[in-house]
Amino acid sequence: MFLRIDHVGIACRNLEESIAFYESAFGLTVVSREVNEEQGVREAMLHVADAEAGASYIQLLEPLxxxxxxxxxxxxxxxxxxHVGYGVADVAKALEEIEAKGIRLIDRRPRHGSxxxxxxxxxxxxxxxVLTELVEAPRRTT
Ligand code: V0V
Ligand code: CO
Structure with missing residues (x-):
């Protein structure tokens, strides 16, 4: 069901300070910064690696x-x-399969992510x- 680890989410008090740490300690690069009001976060994605199954990231999360x-x-x-975010091909289908196993869902339908x-x-x-997230990457347009 899982294609890869898409990202590991890390809670921090100060997003800019955490980004600076990950850049200087590990040489990671920020590829996206967003405010997600629905999820109550200001977040940044730092690219870790590319693989055939897709890329993996560290997601730094500062609460709004x-x-x-x-x-x-x-x-x-x-x-x-x-949290740990796993890549899946189809979130709605994965939710159905997981719910059928008796695991409680927080979200019954997909929401907007990074x-x-x-x-x-x-x-x-x-x-x-372990707070667990399913992630369906947008379809590639190229
Ligand atoms: C809370 N708990 C956790 C937890 N957060 N356990 C493990 N990992 C976490 N991250 C535990 C907490 O210690 C309590 O256990 C219990 O769950 C209830 O917690 P609470 O503080 O009373 O809070 P609730 O029940 O109001 O909310 C907890 C849940 C909530 C997990 C339901 O945080 C939620 O809906 N999370 C999903 C949305 C989210 O996290 N969004 C931010 C990331 P005890 O003390 O009772 O034993 S957004 C994101 O990742 C994006 C946008 C992306 O990837 O693109
Ligand atoms: Co996440």
Whole structure:
């Protein structure tokens, strides 16, 4: 069902400071910056590697406020790994298959994600404490 790890999401208090760290420590490059009001985040994607199954990224996430998923996460647990995003070919189909296994979905239908992707989250309580995201990259136009 999973094609690759698309990204690992990391909660941080200050996006610009975290970007500067990843650039200087690991030489990663920012390929996208977006504000996603629906998800309550200001985020940046840093490219890690390209593979046949697609690219992989680190996603740095700064909360837009305390009453957002990432804001609540940082208040409870501090900065750190927030979620794992797996690449899938078809999010809607993957959601159906996963729900049939009795795993709780946070999103019953795909939402707008970074860089034009369709995304959906699974509840961490049903995935061993790991917030899990499905990512369907936009179709290539070239
Ligand atoms: C919360 N919990 C987590 C967690 N966040 N466990 C593991 N990983 C996380 N990231 C635990 C928390 O410790 C509590 O456990 C329990 O879940 C309930 O948490 P809460 O603080 O009371 O918060 P809720 O229930 O209001 O919300 C938790 C959920 C929420 C996971 C439902 O954060 C959510 O809907 N997340 C999905 C959307 C999201 O995260 N968006 C930001 C990334 P205890 O203490 O009761 O044991 S946006 C993104 O990735 C984009 C745009 C992209 O990739 O393109
Ligand atoms: Co994500």
């Amino acid at each position: 406020g305390p009453d957002t998923p990432v804001g609540k996460f940082i208040a409870k647990r501090g900065e750190g790994v927030h 860089m034009g992707a369709s995304i959906a989250f699974l509840h961490p309580k049903d995935v061993g404490g």
